[in-house]
Amino acid sequence: MDAFLHQVLAGLATGGIYASLALALVMIYQATHLVNFAQGEMAMFSTYIAWSLINAGMPYWPAFLLTVAISFLLGVIIERVVIRPVENAPVLGVVTVFIALLVILNSVTGWIYTYTIKSFPSPFPKEMALGRFMSPHELGAIGVTLLVLAALYAFFRFTPLGLAMRAAAQNPVSSRLVGIRVGWMLALGWGLAAAVGAVAGMMVAPIVYLDPNMMGGILLYAFAAALVGGIDSPMGAVIGGFVVGVLENVLGAFVIGNELKLSVALVLIIGVLLVKPSGFFGKVHVSRV
Amino acid sequence: MILEARNLHAGYGQTRVLHGMDFAIEKGSITALLGANGAGKTTTLRSLCAMVRTQGEISFDGRRIEGMATEDIVRLGVAHVPDGRGTFLNLTTEENLRLGAYSRRDRRAVEPDLERVFGYFPRLRERRTQQAGTLSGGEQQMLAVSRALMLAPKLMLLDEPSFGLAPLLVRELFSILRDIREREGVSMMLVEQNAAMALDLADHAYLIETGRIVLSGTADALKKNDSVRKAYLGY
Numbered sequence: 001m002d003a004f005l006h007q008v009l010a011g012l013a014t015g016g017i018y019a020s021l022a023l024a025l026v027m028i029y030q031a032t033h034l035v036n037f038a039q040g041e042m043a044m045f046s047t048y049i050a051w052s053l054i055n056a057g058m059p060y061w062p063a064f065l066l067t068v069a070i071s072f073l074l075g076v077i078i079e080r081v082v083i084r085p086v087e088n089a090p091v092l093g094v095v096t097v098f099i100a101l102l103v104i105l106n107s108v109t110g111w112i113y114t115y116t117i118k119s120f121p122s123p124f125p126k127e128m129a130l131g132r133f134m135s136p137h138e139l140g141a142i143g144v145t146l147l148v149l150a151a152l153y154a155f156f157r158f159t160p161l162g163l164a165m166r167a168a169a170q171n172p173v174s175s176r177l178v179g180i181r182v183g184w185m186l187a188l189g190w191g192l193a194a195a196v197g198a199v200a201g202m203m204v205a206p207i208v209y210l211d212p213n214m215m216g217g218i219l220l221y222a223f224a225a226a227l228v229g230g231i232d233s234p235m236g237a238v239i240g241g242f243v244v245g246v247l248e249n250v251l252g253a254f255v256i257g258n259e260l261k262l263s264v265a266l267v268l269i270i271g272v273l274l275v276k277p278s279g280f281f282g283k284v285h286v287s288r289v
Numbered sequence: 290m291i292l293e294a295r296n297l298h299a300g301y302g303q304t305r306v307l308h309g310m311d312f313a314i315e316k317g318s319i320t321a322l323l324g325a326n327g328a329g330k331t332t333t334l335r336s337l338c339a340m341v342r343t344q345g346e347i348s349f350d351g352r353r354i355e356g357m358a359t360e361d362i363v364r365l366g367v368a369h370v371p372d373g374r375g376t377f378l379n380l381t382t383e384e385n386l387r388l389g390a391y392s393r394r395d396r397r398a399v400e401p402d403l404e405r406v407f408g409y410f411p412r413l414r415e416r417r418t419q420q421a422g423t424l425s426g427g428e429q430q431m432l433a434v435s436r437a438l439m440l441a442p443k444l445m446l447l448d449e450p451s452f453g454l455a456p457l458l459v460r461e462l463f464s465i466l467r468d469i470r471e472r473e474g475v476s477m478m479l480v481e482q483n484a485a486m487a488l489d490l491a492d493h494a495y496l497i498e499t500g501r502i503v504l505s506g507t508a509d510a511l512k513k514n515d516s517v518r519k520a521y522l523g524y
Contacts, residue, residue: 160391167377167388174375177338178436179363179392 006133007253008246013138015245016145020200021222022237024193029231031169031189034094038101039197040219044212045105046071046198047205048113051120060123064202068195075194079187109212120205141203148199149238165189217262221248224265227272230282244268291316291444291476297345299336306332307500314444319470319477321491321508323484323521329500330480331372334446338362338369350443364392368437372448374429378422382413385421385432389439406435409465426453438469445477451486463490484521488512
């Protein structure tokens with residue numbers, strides 16, 4: 001029973017990280033109706049920025065905050081420079097740009113930092129009372145994730161800017177007619193998604209270690225989470241993240257073994273697409289032909 | 290004059306829709322734009338806030354606005370009640386209204402204005418927390434007018450506010466528009482198929498055919514004009 005509880009709790013910890021990344025995917029999806037395949041690599045690159053700052057002697061939390069800020073800016077710049085020019089391009093063109101971004105970020109990181117695996121520090125203490133069920137880092141990661149999610153929720157729900165961003169995503173024409181600068185709202189959305197991804201990267205790096213390919217598997221889980229929840233539902237993505245995290249851990253430990261863990265994500269993706277394509281919290285889209 | 294347009298051309302892609310229109314809207318007045326389907330009424334309104342490719346001169350409140358972005362024209366105080374109502378379907382009624390005030394600097398006036406708008410349209414207060422997509426067509430039309438009012442605009446561009454409304458509701462809406470003009474001194478440009486109602490409300494009117502102005506004058510003069518009467522008023 002203890003072992004089971006341990007796996008569930010550890011699953012919640014990684015689930016929070018999937019939830020953050022899934023939320024970043026959903027944020028971009030709502031604005032562009034496209035899935036940003038480079039979201040994981042953007043988070044990975046951010047984590048390397050944090051690693052550089054910490055290695056240069058900066059204390060963890062200032063480095064953490066600075067990384068989030070830099071990532072936000074990078075997200076805005078990527079939207080302005082790379083995505084804006086293909087705004088009206090066919091879907092396949094944009095997807096190609098996303099994949100190019102993925103490959104470029106991966107290679108550039110490898111070029112700057114080499115592909116050698118590095119360890120990444122955790123800001124949380126090594127030992128603590130609850131240690132029987134959960135490592136302090138896992139508990140801390142859940143805490144940080146929940147904080148980020150709550151802050152995002154408050155931002156989108158209660159601030160005029162958050163409201164404007166939601167409006168711009170769902171009805172650009174009407175948004176312009178009330179004076180919203182829709183282009184900047186999209187750029188802000190990319191910035192926020194990049195910032196959330198950066199937090200996810202920094203929280204997962206102490207567990208999976210730092211290397212340019214660290215986010216490959218995690219992005220897959222995040223896709224699964226976003227699809228389980230419904231790709232157009234932020235709340236669904238978050239719940240999906242925790243569900244996928246727990247399923248992955250429990251199935252990996254007791255049913256299929258650790259080697260086949262990643263297939264849980266793939267089975268979930270295919271299963272959801274076959275059985276309930278809109279996810280459990282998403283809207284069903286009907287189009288007349 | 291709150292707005293003057295000179296030699297206004299506009300179109301979509303290769304198709305030209307407006308062919309050199311000249312018109313003006315007097316400050317504090319309601320100007321009606323009449324014409325058959327496809328005459329270019331909606332395009333005229335769109336060209337005023339840069340929603341279509343436009344050539345010509347447009348000055349608003351003493352400032353030239355052609356070539357400005359839609360957002361910036363809106364920020365000067367031009368509120369557009371668009372064709373099809375432009376509701377933010379997934380947001381609540383109140384969020385729709387707050388978005389109307391998004392670009393205003395005087396944030397403190399937003400709460401009283403919300404109350405004022407609910408005063409004009411009490412039905413919207415009842416629907417305050419309801420998702421706007423679930424409102425009826427008439428309620429969404431009221432919401433569109435209210436959202437425009439939340440900008441505290443100098444000029445309202447109304448694109449067929451009577452579309453799809455029951456006759457009783459149309460009368461109610463038009464009397465509210467009259468109230469709004471009187472109490473707040475908002476100038477309006479009204480595009481309408483319902484020429485009789487529009488001419489009753491308006492001070493001035495323009496009649497357009499295939500992207501050109503063919504007749505203009507006071508609303509009363511147009512009401513008495515024989516060709517308008519036969520073609521648009523139907524008696």
